[in-house]
Amino acid sequence: MVVERIVDRRSNLRLFNFYDPYHEEKMFSFSSDKQPKQLHTREQMIMFHSPVIESFFGAGFRKMSIIRHPYYCQLLLQLVHGTQLQLSYTAIGRLLPIANRYKVYSVVRKCEFRLLCLMKNDASSETLQEYFNLALRYNLKTLWNVLLKRVTSLKELKVYTSQMNVGTMPGEAMKKVAQRIFSFG
Structure with a gap:
């Protein structure tokens, strides 16, 4: 047994x-x-x-x-x-x-x-960068969307995305980034 x-x-x-x-x-x-x-x-x-x-x-x-x-x-x-x-x-x-x-x-x-x-x-910018990296690496769409909503400026978004390999970013994630960029305009 x-x-x-x-x-x-x-x-x-x-x-x-x-x-x-x-x-x-x-x-x-x-x-x-x-x-x-x-x-x-x-x-x-x-x-x-x-x-x-x-x-x-x-x-x-x-x-x-x-x-x-x-x-x-x-x-x-x-x-x-x-x-x-x-x-x-x-x-x-x-x-x-x-x-x-x-x-x-x-x-x-x-x-x-x-x-x-x-x-x-835990919302420090260094930690959020790690969360962004995990969301991108493992295609965590909900986490990705929540993280993008937490970004408050175009400058902040550039800081986060500059540390990622944008060339390997899935199309859906890239679309969400583009939407967020245009929301600041």
Whole structure:
């Protein structure tokens, strides 16, 4: 018998147990040389959320090696299973590349929502530049729109966009920047 959930009394969260393996036929595993060495999840859940991992099943793979950051892979699995975590900016910065790589867009959106919450409390210009960069890199459209609305002048907008690679900016993001430029005129 596998214990599916663990109650963390410190944070008052019900965390899912990914340490104990399930029945072999219904399981997908992540392995690492760092702790935790093995993470196990039900194949249905991960296949539903990640078309990339679903394609691994089609090729007969049931195990995947995670070279870096097994802790963030564990966070990804917690979020996929519906755990409501209060992620830090740093955790989001490490989690977004993993979620984006495996096309786990539900986790990308949860990270975006958390960034919106964090941004309300931290509005320095250096931090906003970091938020702009994340929004552009991971195509976080809602965050992008909220950030553009916070810009109060054309001069400020130039400062933020001058530090971005405008040549690689998606067309939709470029349109929003152009709209914001014309709103100052």
